[in-house]
Amino acid sequence: TPDAPWYDPIHGQIEDIAVAAGINYTLPDAAPGPDAAAVADAASMSDTDRTAMIQTMVDGLEARLKTDGGPVEDWSRLITSLAVLKDMPRANAAYAAAQAAFAGKPGDLSALQAAAKKAGLAP
Known part of the structure; x- marks a missing residue:
């Protein structure tokens, strides 16, 4: 890290x-992330609004990866983010898509497996 x-x-x-x-x-x-002002704004949001903001960010990451692909780190971030949001069906689907995208790349597949394990997905 x-x-x-x-x-x-x-x-x-x-x-x-x-x-x-x-x-x-x-x-x-x-990887792009929120600036200090956005973090401060998020801290003052209600739990519902903060969750909606996070969901929007995760949805954007998912859409970008489905359309353009991306590095294994972004796929790992998507898998773990979906699990944090308790959307296990989408986390599993993202893991499957990532495995297909990185087939034949053992190092990347290992990183994805670690993300899936962290997310609580079955191996």
Whole structure:
């Protein structure tokens, strides 16, 4: 996670290591998130309004991934977010779609499996 003490030193070397290995790799942009004002606004919302706001954000992520695809981190975020919202049928569907999207990529499938486990989905 970005707050881990080892994150910055390792993150800063990923592209250089890829080049040294002969791989053309560019780190993806950071996932968009709410700014401080949006977080403060959310804190003052009723539980119903806050849940509706979160649902809208999750729906947007799901729509983008279905249309454009995305990195395994975004799919993992969708799976766990749907589970937090207690929408297990959609979480399972997202997990299945992600597994299909990353078939043949063991590292990505492992990350998805970890997200599914965290979300409480059956392996």
